[in-house]
Amino acid sequence: MAETIVPVSHEPPAEATHLRHHFATEEQQMDASTLGMWTFLITEVLFFGGMFAGYAVYRNLYPAAFASSSQYMNVVLGGTNTAVLICSSLTMALAVRAAQLSKQRDLILFLILTMIFGTIFLVIKGFEYHDKWVEGLVPGLHWGSYPEAPQFAHNAQILFFLYFCMTGMHALHMIIGLGLLSFLLIQAYRRVFHANYFAPVEMIGLYWHFVDIVWIFLFPLLYLIGHRR
């Protein structure tokens, strides 16, 4: 077996720096990170799942009151936000790909794009919340007479309560995601990530896609069902 002569360097080889001593290989380390992230995401599934179950129970108990609420939902804004989040998921996936290929400029570009889409989503959400406040659809704080269906003025409050809980928790996850992305962006500017070390980009990517999936279910349940008439 022929040996190649390598120039002596005082720096540790780049490949080895990120491999923790308790893992045998980079692949094993990556599998462990991925499994850990998925375990966390499962707890998140059950966290949001509790609210989805609550929504389903109350929708079954008060179907007419829930149906009456959908005419207050802005399908255009909700649909736009769905598209914005799908775009942000694409740019996030492309950011992970850029990191895997050591393309530093692409990584920075796609991280910034993802953050822009995330911010657009939150701004649109803010406008929607503002509309809800003006229309007196905030239970407990600013609840009006519910003019479109006054007979449901009492029972419809539970739907708007769930609406603010679910979209508010989702928005909070988006804000946390934007914080994580800015952390990634700083690291990317420092050229921390490359083909042998991109686990943080991939893990935060998993989180970002999960938040997208939550919205994929929120959009039809809150905005679409029963909005005809």
Added chain:
Amino acid sequence: MSMHVPIPKVSTLVGVWAALIVLTGTTSAVSYVELGEWNIVVALLIAFMKASLVVWVFMAIRHSTTLTRLFCIAGLLWLGIMIVITFGDYSTRNWTYQAQPWSHTKAVGGSH
């Protein structure tokens, strides 16, 4: 020693993005059609299709280890347990149940 990770093609990622946008358009359009009870079924079916696409490609479950896939399925299973038991409770709360004397229960017991 470099990592042997399968790197997704740009065309695959863009294809999934396009499919997600089309499905969003479809679910929005279908919601304007009166289908009665089927509206919610179609809406949830499309949402599951979209979520599966995201999980399969964007979240790279297609390249992950069997253990990770198992964890992913376990998450769905626990979610299912939570929803089924919750509805088991709420859907049976109105069942009228007449308490009977023990002897009487035994007497009618054979006929149910």
